[in-house]
Amino acid sequence: MIWTYFIIFLLAAIPFFEVAMIVPVAIIGGIPAVPVIVIAFLGNLLTVGLVIVFIDWVRNWRRKKKASDEKSESKGHQRAKKIWGKYGLAGLAFIGPFFVGSHVTAILAVSFGGTRSKTSVLMTASIAFWAILLGSAAYFGFDFLVKDKDGFGFITRLLNQ
Incomplete structure (x- = not known):
């Protein structure tokens, strides 16, 4: 079971997997809910914290990447700017992870002035x-x-009606 929790921690720490995907999948997979929530939270928080601490390095990397790509802003970035303009830092912090992920949200929050x-x-x-x-x-x-009791619950009741 320790390996299972370690994998949950690692997957939650990876951008775009995060708690939004790992927690429901692990719980539906039969792993106890409270440890999954706590471990996934800690995994995601660790890497988001590192992003915030090393934001200057991330900004420089992003500028270089953007200069080489020469593309317009992504839809996620445009959505984040719209949320920032309407709801501010708190709104972006709470709504952003659902749309663009917590790592990108943290980068954008600090970049926008938080x-x-x-x-x-x-x-x-x-x-x-x-x-x-x-x-x-x-x-x-x-x-x-x-x-x-028969293992199928609502689905069985729905089909038997």
């Missing part, structure tokens, strides 16, 4: 919020849909 400390606090709260919300939805939703 301080490192405020961004860190709000991203921590956001990651915890999404981990708990999606973990609870996966746990209780899966129980509602599948688990029953």
Whole structure:
């Protein structure tokens, strides 16, 4: 089981997998919900924290990449700017991870003018919020849909009507 939790930690730390994908998949896969939520939260938080700490290096890397690509802004970046303009740092921190991922959200939040400390606090709260919300939805939703004394729950009841 330790290897399973280690893999959950690593996958949650990888951009675009994060808590939004790993938590529901792991819980639906039968791994206990509370440890999954905590471990995925810590994995995602570790790398988001590193992004915020090393934001200057990330910005320079992004500028070089953007200069070589010479493309216009991505849809995700445009969406993030729109959220920033409408809801500010807190809105971007809480809504952004669902659309563009928590790592990109952290980069954009600091790039758009959020301080490192405020961004860190709000991203921590956001990651915890999404981990708990999606973990609870996966746990209780899966129980509602599948688990029953005969093993099929709501699906069986729906088909038998």
